[in-house]
Amino acid sequence: MPREQGRKLVASNKRARHDYAILDTYEAGMVLTGTEVKSLRAGRASLTDAFAHLDRGEVWLYGLHVPEYVNGSWTNHAPRRTRKLLLNRREIDKIAGKLAESGVTLVPLSVYFNNGYAKVELGLARGKKTWDKRQDLAKRDADREIARVMGRRRKGMTA
Incomplete structure (x- = not known):
């Protein structure tokens, strides 16, 4: 096998x-x-x-x-x-x-x-530390929002 x-x-x-x-x-x-x-x-x-x-x-x-x-x-x-x-x-x-x-x-x-x-x-x-965790969450949310906007722009839609 x-x-x-x-x-x-x-x-x-x-x-x-x-x-x-x-x-x-x-x-x-x-x-x-x-x-x-x-x-x-x-x-x-x-x-x-x-x-x-x-x-x-x-x-x-x-x-x-x-x-x-x-x-x-x-x-x-x-x-x-x-x-x-x-x-x-x-x-x-x-x-x-x-x-x-x-x-x-x-x-x-x-x-x-x-x-x-x-x-x-x-x-x-x-x-x-607690503030490190909050900072990581904020960074991840910001990156997600940037990716969403860039995807719309590539498809020809405006923000």
């Missing part, structure tokens, strides 16, 4: 991009059990309240909710178990250096399948 090609998104953490300024992103593999993979392939996962933490030279993912597989039996997994993330030593060392700075945290941005392998996109993030 041929392996899956391309990228299939399972879950994304939209709240993270709203609450944090993403400084850098990393792609990490996950150590999963069979029923977790089947549940993820069914598109069932939630990144709400999930976070990653560096512990003794390894990166761990906490709070990722992968519901139990429907057709699983006694082999089913715990839905919110801690999962080990697979990164290169250089990447882990780089992340450890950045996490030593104050106010920087490691946040999962999305869970997806890349060529058949379950991956998680991690973001090194710094928390946004």
